[in-house]
Amino acid sequence: MIEVVFFMIFFLFVFPFALSYVLASGKERLNIDLNYTKNPRYFAVSFRKKITRALTLASAISKDSRVEVQLSKKEYIKYGKFNNLTFSLFPNHIYVITNRSFTIKKGTVIKKEIYALYDLIIEDDCFLRAVACDGNCIIHNDVIIVRWIDAIKSLKVGSGCSLGVVGSSKGNLHLDKNNIFTRLYGYPVTTYGIKDKKYDEFSIVIEKTLRENPVELEGTDSKPVYVKGDIFSDENIKLKNVIVEGTIFSFKNIYLENVVVGSPDRKVSVIGEKVTLGKNVKIYGYVQANTKYGKIA
């Protein structure tokens, strides 16, 4: 009896190890892309590359102008000129729109990506997954983007919109009131009530990087505060009538109103747990808030 018990104990001890070794055999290694460099427009750039490659590789676009593309899974591209897009048209296709200027009508729902090769207008109340536009893109009010939207020339966003994970443009990204975002990139990103004003006098000039907890700076409309370096804080950052040459970074909340960050010669960032942009804000570069905590007040 005791021999059986000992055998059982021995077997119970060895068995899990032998089993785990067999089950874990094979190759599994965390991959690193040695060529990776950070790009705030990464989703859109990568998407365009894949679509363009698929279209180039397709020896001839088939009769119904359908091309296959490998994104995270196999997808189909519907390529050509369209009169209108509706949900019922080709619900499982990525649209590549070749019209010189195209309008997505009010209330359209499209659950796949859209790629407009020229200008694009998105009317009120649309619900779209992801949009790439090689021209100028205008979004009207109350539009919901689930993943990302990117326009090469410019992106103008009306009020009450949700821009998903990334809203970006190589050119100007202009935002009206009551929008929600996670990440923005534009050169520059501007908000409603924008004034291009030059200043000769400043109420205070801070010569270097500011590192305080919290940071609250307020200049006047005619004499703003001028910060020549970056601003970092573990607490909230609140700026009104301020010009900042460098990056603004807070582990908590950031509020900006009548503020210029960066310059045409220097790309910078505004990053915080929550980021609220008020009127007349101009940021040359990148804005990031934690998911759903970015808004245009």
Added chain:
Amino acid sequence: MGGIIILILKGYILTVAGLCALYAIRHLIFAYDRLLGKQRIFYGDIIDDELPSVSVLVPMHNEEKVAPNILKLLVEADYPRDRYEVIPINDHSEDKTKEIIDEFAQKYDFIHPLHRYSGKRGKPAGLNDALKMVKGEIVLIFDADYLPPKGIIKELAVNFKDPIVGAVMGRVIPINADKNLLTKLLDLERCGGYQVDQQARYNLNLIPQYGGTVGGFRKDIVLETGGFDENVLAEDTELTYRMYTSGYKVVYANRAECWEEAPEDWEVRARQVKRWSRGHNQVMFKYFFKVLKSKHLTFFQKFDGILLLMVYLIPALLLLGWLDLLILFFLGDINIIAPVFVMLVLLLFSGIGNFAPFYEIATGTMIDGLTKRVRLLPFLMFNFVFNGVYITLGFWQAFLDFVKRNREIHWDKTERFREEEVVE
């Protein structure tokens, strides 16, 4: 008299069990933080055209197998060339390392080699010599077997835009994870250690650790505080505590990922663990009271800092604990409660002790999305016993270093296994 000794022996068991429980709770909190807690934002997200000047140091001793790979990758790094230099430190190499470095230096004017064939050997001594010729404000270090991706220099350097950041540490991933059982187990340890432990310490504003490679520091702070201590084997841990006790913080950058070559041989691993233990415990003796007295650290940072300092002490205490139990057994004074303690100590340490953080590894593999390898978790018990023995040996060496202050330290380089170039 006998009664007092038995009381002391029993008290010791209780203390060790208590410490084990403390580490287990710590790991549980870290795993919970990574699964359900709020993740702290990264400096690495910053995009800014104005970046600090950077010098990348690559310590090398007989590195002909790996030197061409790392130099090729550093040449391709995405960083403004007017703010970038690479300093390969050839430390008494007897193979073709010198020729390889010189060939690169002839082609690229931002590569400034340092050939050392006299003076003290070892990484801290090499770094001290290199610091004298460094031009950048920020010094980044990569060991020669590492494969830094194109964007990693920017990803690490951008952390230093915040003036209170003194050092930064990236994430290490073994490139040879699939090679054998040892490399698979090391891959699991790295996964739990970086993806969960380091990241949670960053999230909770505790003490993320600078690991001496895939990371860097501000040159001025290190020079002002006397450079690297050449008698300390864990110059990275020493720098971590120096930063914190001087009022700076260390940042962990989880997305700054870099491949390394993990040891493929148990003997090589044993020497590595012994060296780490000796170095880490040297730092413990040096900083234990400094951490407690520091005005720059919060209560929780001090608490975590002390636990981190004691990480390589605990296995030695545990082995003594087992001996303690044997003595109690042979003295016939092991009553019904004692076996419970034996089990408690064994379970806590084998399963969830300070070097077998099962929760963390399981959580890490889940976050990474690689779940097949987690099936090797039971093997970490063997690994723990293996590590425990060599950590204890390292601890006693550190203890002797502490007692005999001017003891000579010899740097024991980790052997490389790479057989072919992995970068084209």
